[in-house]
Amino acid sequence: VEIPGQAAVPAQARVRAYPVADRHSWIWVWMGDPTQADESLIPPAVGFDDEDWSLGRGYLDYAAEARLINDNLLDFSHLPYVHANSFGAPSSFAETLPRLTMQPRGVRYERWNEGASSRPRDGSAPGLVDIYMTYDFLIPGVLLMWSGSFAPGTAKACDFARPDFAQAVSGVTFTSQAVTPTRPRQARYFFSWGPHRQHGDEALRDALMQLADKAFGEDKRIIEAQQRIIDQTEN
Numbered sequence: 001v002e003i004p005g006q007a008a009v010p011a012q013a014r015v016r017a018y019p020v021a022d023r024h025s026w027i028w029v030w031m032g033d034p035t036q037a038d039e040s041l042i043p044p045a046v047g048f049d050d051e052d053w054s055l056g057r058g059y060l061d062y063a064a065e066a067r068l069i070n071d072n073l074l075d076f077s078h079l080p081y082v083h084a085n086s087f088g089a090p091s092s093f094a095e096t097l098p099r100l101t102m103q104p105r106g107v108r109y110e111r112w113n114e115g116a117s118s119r120p121r122d123g124s125a126p127g128l129v130d131i132y133m134t135y136d137f138l139i140p141g142v143l144l145m146w147s148g149s150f151a152p153g154t155a156k157a158c159d160f161a162r163p164d165f166a167q168a169v170s171g172v173t174f175t176s177q178a179v180t181p182t183r184p185r186q187a188r189y190f191f192s193w194g195p196h197r198q199h200g201d202e203a204l205r206d207a208l209m210q211l212a213d214k215a216f217g218e219d220k221r222i223i224e225a226q227q228r229i230i231d232q233t234e235n
Helices: 066-074 076-082 202-233
Strands: 020-023 026-029 056-062 099-103 106-118 127-138 142-150 170-183 186-195
Touching: 056 066, 056 202, 066 127, 066 170, 066 186, 066 202, 076 202, 127 170, 186 202
Parallel strands: none
Antiparallel strands: 020 026, 056 186, 099 106, 106 127, 127 142, 142 170, 170 186
């Protein structure tokens, strides 16, 4: 747009430009044919400026292919094994199948955990709840997840479909995770996590982010080890 010392900018002095949109606190870049750019394809994430949510954020650099991180996000059967010391997921994550629904650009994952033990934040006696979690995994590598705890019997009452999150009794959280390649066999993994403000505050957000740091570090060790094994065994 400007060259010091001269008024004219040669017609060939141009850099390639890409359609860009600022939405949900992310910068979305369309790398393909500019005439095909469609902002309606941007996933419905939750931004950091959304007053209904308190979200923390972070990222990790991996010495591994982005596709290996996506594989990990698509298969939660690893939770009881890789995250035994962080999330502490029940064995059902490996022993039972979730409900999977194809989406135009990905897949929707849904799972109910009936009669789970709940520890209220106010210190009152533990009770039982039905926990629902769902995520959409969308090409090229964006995961959007919601979860919440509901009164016992909710899973059966809604025929194990998506519940009304306004009826949740506790634990409504959202996490967005996005994976992008940076170099050959290297990738950056972005994530956010936090509670709905009706179900938690900044203190809970920070506690969740500490948990995320531990759990995602566990993923990183496994995935980078996978990459090393692949590198050693490739023909």
